[in-house]
Amino acid sequence: MVVAKFSIDGLVDKPDIIGAVFGQTEGLLGDQLDLRELQKSGKIGRIEIDVNQSGSKTFGKLLLPASLDRVETCILGAAVESVDRVGPFEASFAVDRVEDTRAEKRRKILDRAKSLIKQLLSTEIPDSKELAEMVQNEVKASEIGTYGPENLPAGPEVGKGNEVIIVEGRADVITLLKNDVTNAIAVGGATSNIPKSIIDLANEKEITVFVDGDRGGNLVIRSLLNVLEIDYVARAPDGKEVEELARKEIIKALRTKVPLDQYLGLDKAQKQQAATNRKEREMQQHSTNFREQNRDREREHERDRERQREQVPIRPQAPQMPSQSAPFHRGQALPDGQSDEDFNISEKPFIKDLRADAPDDEAENDGRLQTMEPSQIEPREEQAKPILESVILGQLSNGLSDLSGTLRSRLYAPDGNVVKEIPIRELLSTLQDTRGIYAIVLDGVITQRLVELALERNIKAIYGIRANPMPRRHPELILYTKEQGKIE
Incomplete structure (x- = not known):
């Protein structure tokens, strides 16, 4: 296992770090030591990231489990150290140590062998039926083969039956084979490059996706949904991987599989209220902005109307008629030396067409008031x-x-x-x-x-x-x- 420490000059998430490691080492060491190919073949496990953030920096530890020999494992560690950027931020990776987990496994194997020997000596030799079952289980584990031109790890019944179970890796297929599930095929983890053989199977057969009970399992389902149709979804218990399950847990998980629509509903149920609240806030904000824009337009139109009123020429006023409520009597002094006869004429109803009596230039000005220049009228398209x-x-x-x-x-x-x-x-x-x-x-x-x-x-x-x-x-x-x- 490669244990490396990293430091990044910015705030990033785990997927960003893992993507940078895969992206910047791709093609660096050839196909035999490419991280994606090694993960598809089960020679390396899932990269674990322990992230801590302080201020504007991100630092932590990277764990890369591998089943390669010592030399190849050290080469992978050196490749990890070559990663110098995560997203737009500069980063530095340094291998802390390379652990030989096989030594610990050997110790456990020796301890277990001693325990088995003691158990064998203290119990009877199994009868022929038990021996047959033991041999049969070993044969089942050795039945794993490959499928399609991509040589995907698969059980012997994948191309024969009407149902196919899609799992993440080779280890998951082996676990299912040991428990009499022979129609499983591995897709190679959460990858955007889904093999064509998987897509062809989905077009012909009923598909059940059996994933780990963690975030990686959700990513696998989302990747598959982009390119093929899924009929059912089965998940391992929370926090467990398919390869770790016992026979009883595998059977229970497959029996309780749910249709895809129901799974998506369950997966989104926890996010539904938060999404609804966000949508309401966004709609309220848009509505507020819309009202403010309308008020701004109304104020601008009012200012335009005021400016137009100031530019309108003053039309001539009609002569004031004597008020009917205060009639003039003969013998009363007339203003400005008018005679009775003049006033009698002015008492007649005063009806006059001001435009007809107005001078020509004033009439023309009045006409311009009725037909405004097109530039003074805001186009409806611009208003809308x-x-x-x-x-x-x-x-x-x-x-x-x-x-x-x-x-x-x-x-x-x-x-x-x-x-x-x-x-x-x-x-x-x-x-x-x-x-x-x-x-x-x-x-x-x-x-x-x-x-x-x-x-x-x-x-x-x-x-x-x-x-x-x-x-x-x-x-x-x-x-x-x-x-x-x-x-x-």
Whole structure:
């Protein structure tokens, strides 16, 4: 077993560290010592990470179990030390020690052999029936073979029956063979590169996925769901692996298998309330922003109307008629030397068309009041544009909730319709071949590479689970995550 210590200049999670180890050692030592190939063949076990975080740094211990010889194990340890980055952060790995776990196993074997000898001497020699059963169990364990061009570890009945059980590794297949389950095949762990033989089997047979009772088991199921249809899901008890189970536990787990839909419901039940609360908060925030935008537009329109009123010329006032409530009597002094006759005429109803009597230039000005210049009228499309963008951003938030736990992404058009829904691993290549995308929603991490490609394609928004630290801000691009909300 390789025991290494590491230090990273940033905050990262366990999957990030494991991905960096696999990614930066891939192809470094050839196919025979490639970590993925060794894990598929069962020559190395699952990498265990013990993580501690302090301030803005991450440090801890890495455990890499291996069933190789001493020289090959030490070569793997040196390869681990070559990892110098985890995500965007610099990192350093140093092998603390290489333990020979076989010595401890030998000691246990010797102790067990002594115990068996004492037991054999103190009991009777087994009869012929017991001897036959012992031999039969050994033969079952030796029946493991391979399936397909990928030489996947499999039981002898995989290609014959109508049901197939998919497990993680070779050790799981051997355990099931010892307990009379002969239709199991190993997929090779939580990998995004599912063998084609597994996909072909899923198209022809009823598939049951039997995984460990830990987070790795969930990752295996999610990886398989991206490329094939699963009928049933069986899980080992919490904290246990399939290869550790006794016969009774294996039988119980397979008998209590559940349909995929029911499993997904159980898996999401614990997250349902939290997701609902997040969605309500996001919708409330979008609604608040929408109301504020409407108020801002109303205030702007009111200021425009005030400016237009100030530019309107003053129209001529009609002569004031004498008030009917206070009629003029003959003999009363007239203002400005008017005569009775003049006033009699002015007492007649005063009806006058001001526009007809107004000068030509005033009439023209009055006409301009009735037909405003097109530049003074805001186009309806421009008025509706902020409203449309707000609605689309609300759809993006809903889409992010819909994609939770699927490892998929969606591309949205400017009208808010979904153009494509694809696995995250195909997102970058699809963006390079697709035009007219308005926004991206993904159940994953927003990376610097994705942001740069989005800017090249004139994309306006990216919604994701979380985002890596960005060296600089891009005001023309909206970045939104579930963890941080809108990134300013």
